[in-house]
Structures are given as structure tokens and as C-alpha cells.
Amino acid sequence: MDLSVNFFLAVVVILFTVGFNFVNGFHDAANVVATMISTRAFQPETALIIAATAEFIGPFIFGTAVAKTIGKDIISPEAITVTVILASLIGAIAWNLLTWYFGLPSSSSHALVGGLGGAVLAGYGWHHLYLKGFLAIILVLITSPIIGLIAGYIFQKILIFFSRGFSPKLNETYKKLQIVSALGLALSHGANDTHKSTGIITMTLVSLGILDSFHVPIWVILVCAPAMGLGTAFGGWKIIKTVGNKIYKLRPIHGFAAQAASGSVVLAAGLLGGPVSTTHVMASSIAGVGSAERFKAVRWNTAYDIVIAWFITIPAAALMSALMYYLFSMISHFAKGA
Numbered sequence: 161m162d163l164s165v166n167f168f169l170a171v172v173v174i175l176f177t178v179g180f181n182f183v184n185g186f187h188d189a190a191n192v193v194a195t196m197i198s199t200r201a202f203q204p205e206t207a208l209i210i211a212a213t214a215e216f217i218g219p220f221i222f223g224t225a226v227a228k229t230i231g232k233d234i235i236s237p238e239a240i241t242v243t244v245i246l247a248s249l250i251g252a253i254a255w256n257l258l259t260w261y262f263g264l265p266s267s268s269s270h271a272l273v274g275g276l277g278g279a280v281l282a283g284y285g286w287h288h289l290y291l292k293g294f295l296a297i298i299l300v301l302i303t304s305p306i307i308g309l310i311a312g313y314i315f316q317k318i319l320i321f322f323s324r325g326f327s328p329k330l331n332e333t334y335k336k337l338q339i340v341s342a343l344g345l346a347l348s349h350g351a352n353d354t355h356k357s358t359g360i361i362t363m364t365l366v367s368l369g370i371l372d373s374f375h376v377p378i379w380v381i382l383v384c385a386p387a388m389g390l391g392t393a394f395g396g397w398k399i400i401k402t403v404g405n406k407i408y409k410l411r412p413i414h415g416f417a418a419q420a421a422s423g424s425v426v427l428a429a430g431l432l433g434g435p436v437s438t439t440h441v442m443a444s445s446i447a448g449v450g451s452a453e454r455f456k457a458v459r460w461n462t463a464y465d466i467v468i469a470w471f472i473t474i475p476a477a478a479l480m481s482a483l484m485y486y487l488f489s490m491i492s493h494f495a496k497g498a
Contacts, residue, residue: 185391195415201335216389218350225433230359233293240367248275251481267437270473278478282485308441311421312448334412341419348427
């Protein structure tokens with residue numbers, strides 16, 4: 161194929177990937193700012209600016225292990241086509257926007273992995289999916305919220321222990337400490353989620369012959385990182401309300417514990433190359449924090465809705481992406497016939 165055509169196709173994929181990264185930041189802003197806003201540690205605008213700045217910086221600090229996982233461990237090189245990538249991205253974006261509309265904290269990570277799987281199955285079949293890598297990613301996505309729940313419980317118990325005997329004014333200290341935990345969470349989320357997009361772009365550039373081998377160029381990070389930060393700055397207010405208010409009534413000590421717990425889990429996973437769902441880790445951390453103090457006060461019906469979204473996102477995004485792949489194939493077929 162002519163190199164100029166390949167460059168054009170690469171630009172198209174980059175634009176859609178940047179769009180996905182923007183929606184990701186917009187959709188997942190709740191993960192970072194919900195606790196800060198619900199505990200009144202910061203005004204919403206201030207919280208979003210802090211989060212957006214850290215989301216932009218994160219991908220430059222913590223390496224590209226997640227990008228390599230997405231770009232090399234899921235699908236075979238033969239199945240990495242522009243049609244597959246675009247169908248995957250559009251399916252993931254559509255699911256994110258649908259769940260945002262209903263205020264449901266679903267996972268952009270689940271949506272992207274499901275989208276890739278659905279498009280490859282529609283176009284090439286099971287044998288072009290690296291089942292070992294695909295199942296390993298799904299295992300990480302499923303277990304990380306459980307770890308977040310446990311981590312939230314442990315962090316809260318530790319804070320309760322060390323806060324004994326202090327006056328209620330200690331809450332003001334925890335409000336200030338949320339700036340530290342929020343920065344840590346935003347940096348880790350920016351690194352983990354942005355490098356899912358850099359992995360998509362890099363794998364496409366390799367398949368089109370623009371790159372000789374899989375390595376994430378700095379310019380790819382520079383393209384993706386601002387989209388994540390900008391999306392976060394706009395914020396998904398419906399999901400912010402769900403995460404911040406509808407799982408457990410948060411006070412500053414809870415906000416700090418939940419952010420610290422979820423940030424630790426997401427950062428550890430990112431350094432190991434595990435593309436986790438920050439949405440579900442954060443939600444489960446809040447449930448863990450609430451359980452540590454008063455189990456019955458946790459709104460488990462909201463948690464149940466999140467768990468349902470947790471399970472259906474991958475197949476739903478896979479179906480949407482498969483349908484998009486079939487649509488693109490039909491359009492291509494009719495165009496060639498004309």
C-alpha cells in the first residue's frame with residue numbers, strides 16, 4: 161500500500177484514539193475528583209484542574225508497560241488492521257457515552273479490551289486472539305476491584321486506629337491530605353489509561369509499516385496525554401455524583417483512605433503492565449472504606465449496579481465493536497462493487 165495512504169490511515173486512527181482518550185478522561189474524572197468534592201475538600205473546579213494537570217503528567221513518569229500489554233499481548237499482528245482498530249475504538253466510545261448518560265461508573269478499560277476482542281472475532285476469529293494474554297488482562301480487570309475493596313478496608317482501619325483521641329478538627333488535616341492522595345490517584349490513572357491509547361496507536365503504526373518495531377514514541381504520548389487531561393477537566397458530573405454520594409456518605413478521612421487505597425492499586429498494576437479499571441477500583445475502595453466503619457451504611461444496591469456494569473461491559477463493547485466491523489465491511493464491499 162502507498163506510504164501516503166498509510167500515513168492518512170494512521171492519522172484517522174490517531175484522531176479516533178485521541179477521541180477515545182478524551183471520553184475516557186471525561187468518563188473517568190469521577191474516579192479522581194468525586195471524593196474531593198463530596199467531602200468538600202476542594203471546590204469542583206479546583207478539583208478538576210488539579211486532576212487534569214496530574215492526568216497529563218502521569219504518562220510521562222511511570223513508563224509504557226501498559227501500552228506494551230495492550231499493543232502486543234492481545235491480538236496477532238495479522239489482525240491489527242485499521243478496520244479492526246476503528247471498530248474497537250468506536251464500540252468502546254459508544255459504550256462509554258451510553259453509561260455516562262445513565263450515570264453508571266463502567267470501565268473504559270473493559271470497554272477497550274472488549275472492543276478489541278469483538279472486532280477481532282468478527283473479522284478474523286478466535287485463532288487471532290492471544291487467549292493467554294487476553295484472559296490474563298480480564299483476570300487483572302476482575303481481581304483489581306476486589307483488591308481495591310480490601311485495600312480500602314485496610315487503609316480505613318489503619319486511619320481509624322491512628323486517629324483515636326484526636327479532636328474533630330483532624331478532619332481539616334484529612335481535607336488537606338486529599339491533595340496528596342488525589343495527585344497520586346490522578347498520576348496513576350493518567351499513566352495507566354493514557355498508555356492504553358498509546359498502545360493502540362503504536363500497534364497501528366507498526367502494522368502500517370510506519371514504525372519498525374513496537375516502542376512508544378514520545379510524540380504519541382504528547383498527542384494522547386492532553387486529551388486525557390482535557391477530558392478530565394470537563395468532568396462527567398453524573399458519574400461524579402454516583403461515586404461521590406451514592407455508595408457511602410464520605411467524610412474527609414474516608415476520601416483520603418479511598419484515594420490512597422485505589423491510587424496504590426492502580427499504580428502497582430500500571431508498573432507491572434496491568435491495564436486495570438480505575439473506575440471500579442475507586443468504587444470498590446469506597447465500599448471497602450465504608451465497610452471498615454459501618455457495613456450497613458454502605459449503599460450496596462449502588463455497588464450492585466456497578467458490579468453488573470463490571471460484568472456486562474466487556475461483552476457489550478465487544479458486540480458494539482463487532483457490529484461496527486460488519487458495518488465497515490459492508491461499506492467496503494459496496495464501495496468496491498460500485
